[in-house]
Amino acid sequence: MTELLGMRGITKTFPGVTALSDVTLSVRRGEIHAVCGENGAGKSTLMKILSGVYPHGSYEGEIAFDGEDCAFGSIRDSERRGIVIIHQELALCPQLSVAENIFLGNERVKRGWVDWNRTNHEAAELLRRVGLRENAVTPVSELGVGKQQLVEIAKALSKRVKLLILDEPTAALNDDDSAHLLALLRELRDDGVTCVIISHKLGEVTAIADTVTILRDGKTIETLDAAGLSEERIITGMVGRDLEHRFPPREPDIGDEVLRIEDWTVHSPSQPGRVVVDEANLTLRRGEIVGLAGLMGAGRTELAMSVFGRSYGTNISGRLVKDGKEITLRSVRDAIRNGIAYATEDRKLYGLNLIDDIQRNTTAAGLRTVARRGWIDEHAEHDVAARFHRDLRIKAPSVRSVTGKLSGGNQQKVVLAKWIFTDPDVLILDEPTRGIDVGAKYEIYTIVNEMAAQGKAVLVISSELPELLGLCDRIYTLSAGRITGEVARAEATQELLMRHMTKERP
Known part of the structure; x- marks a missing residue:
């Protein structure tokens, strides 16, 4: 089979983080190509580059599709070429009908008005193609997740898709819906639609994929023929990093x-x-x-x-x-x-008030401790924040520094300070080192070890x-x-x- 898609030398960086580094992906025409890797390996980032979510110019490298070099500036640009992505979080409007969702942004128009007869008729044809026996005028809100996934695929087919990208398509589906979706992908492959699927369900990958590409730490590790490929072999490619000297010593x-x-x-x-x-x-x-x-x-x-x-x-x-x-x-x-304390995985949205200072953020979950007769004792609050600023080695000029201007690692330390201040017996840390560098990770690990040494359960x-x-x-x-x-x-x-x-x- 000839190559339909070639991505070469793809490098994508965010502030302080290299998400992709010199990634290569080659997809042959008429195959189902699985992309596997641990969380954070760069799979979704690579697909967002391909589909124009991250436009040309925001990354390095080259994309060739259907024999031509491409520079997609938006999702609309990639869809015009026949590349359609279906994200894990479905992008449907629940109040609109199935037909309206299928042709949203791609309306069937006659003399400046939506041609509803044509819209509903073509939608019905697409629904039959994906095996969904629903009336085209049914509101999407009345469908289960599995059927909504099929509506998304019907929507992609309406755009004359050549390459269909599915990000964790069966994550929220039951066994029956998953089996139906996988059977549909095989039918689409036989009809000439090339598919790229991102999935953590390795049993499904080995059952459906023709080729598997493995990413690890933002790099292409290997591309394998899926014939006879075992889950263990994929796992071996997905993992296997050196753990030496990355964690402080600890005697539990x-x-x-x-x-x-x-x-x-x-x-x-x-x-x-x-x-x-x-x-x-x-x-x-x-x-x-x-x-x-x-x-x-x-x-x-x-x-x-x-x-x-x-x-x-x-x-x-x-x-x-x-x-x-x-x-x-x-x-x-x-x-x-x-x-019981819980440090959220999303420190910017739920963990911190980014426009306030370190002092206010540190005491936010335990204000009663620094309150006197219903009023905050600012001297006591300052002393608490200053102690954590010193003990956790938060790099900021003072506790009056705006939290949003700190690095990711120092913001995470403020989150930890906030919850340690409540003196919990149980400390739940959700992705405590997400988005921070190796040096800051080591410091976070040291703090976690200290909490355990104090008798906390973490x-x-x-x-x-x-x-x-x-x-x-x-x-x-x-x-x-x-x-x-x-x-x-x-x-x-x-x-x-x-x-x-x-x-x-x-």
């Missing part, structure tokens, strides 16, 4: 159980029938650092936020037992008062398996909302964790 002193989570089940607030955490059970002990590993969409953050005062989810059930006594946490305030959620292996005493794995494994540090390997993380629901 693990004590009694401080928190037990039993049969914890959480439903999605936007899709109440969808279970995002399914009867999860885990324990945390004093002085212990416990890891929680899972691929994107596994339910890690949802589990943490739901435990932290039900700040995520609906129809939550299960038990929380702290220091041998069952507790009920109805709000974030309840969680803080019961000695739960670390991370997409970086080497981070969990180098930091944690035990590691739980999560897949599709279920705890699929519990591995002691001495037994843990990246391959073993990845195997547990990619287990599909029995």
Whole structure:
């Protein structure tokens, strides 16, 4: 088969981070090409460059498509050439009909007006092609996630797609919907539509792909023929980084159980029938650092936020037992008062007030401690912030420095200061080193070790398996909302964790 797409020397940087470095991707005409890698490997960034989300000029390298050099300035430019991307988060308008969504921005017009007869007729033809037996005038809000995914594909077909990119297309689908979607992709391949699929479900990759390209740390590792390719071989390519000298030394002193989570089940607030955490059970002990590993969409953050005062989810059930006594946490305030703290994965949106100073951010979660008769004691607040500024080595001229002007690593230290100030027994850290450099990571690891040495129980959620292996005493794995494994540090390997993380629901 001839080459349809060639991406060569693709390099993309963000402030302080190189997301892609000299990446090469070659996709043959009429194949299903899988792109695999851990979270943060650069898969989605590469596809956003290809589809024009990141326009030409914002990256280095060359793109050739269908025999011609391309410089896409927008998504519309790439779609004109027949490249369509379907993101993991579906881009449909729930209030509009199926037909209106399919032709949104690509309306069927006659004399300046939408031709509804043609619109609905062509939509019906496309729905038949993707195997969706729904009326074209049905509102999208009445469809399940699996059917909405098919509407997205019908929308792509309406644009005369030559290359269809799907980012985690089955992440939110049940087994039946996933099987139907994969069968459809095979049909589209047979009809001449080339597909690029990003997926963490390695069983699906080996079942459907013709070729697999593996990315790691923003670089192309290898491209393999999928015939006879095993999941273990893909995992070997996805992992395998040197862990030496990246973590400070630590001698754990693990004590009694401080928190037990039993049969914890959480439903999605936007899709109440969808279970995002399914009867999860885990324990945390004093002085212990416990890891929680899972691929994107596994339910890690949802589990943490739901435990932290039900700040995520609906129809939550299960038990929380702290220091041998069952507790009920109805709000974030309840969680803080019961000695549980949660540092969010998105420090800029949820973790910090970026237009305020370090002092105010440091005390934000524990204002009662620095209040006198309902008023903030600014001298006490300053002393607290100054202590954390010194002890956590926050690089800023003073505690009056605006938090938004700090580096990512120093912002993360302020987040940690904010929650350490509440003096928690349990500290949940969600992606604590995301977007910060290696030096700052080492300092964060040192702070985490110090918290454990003080007898705190620390739960670390991370997409970086080497981070969990180098930091944690035990590691739980999560897949599709279920705890699929519990591995002691001495037994843990990246391959073993990845195997547990990619287990599909029995």
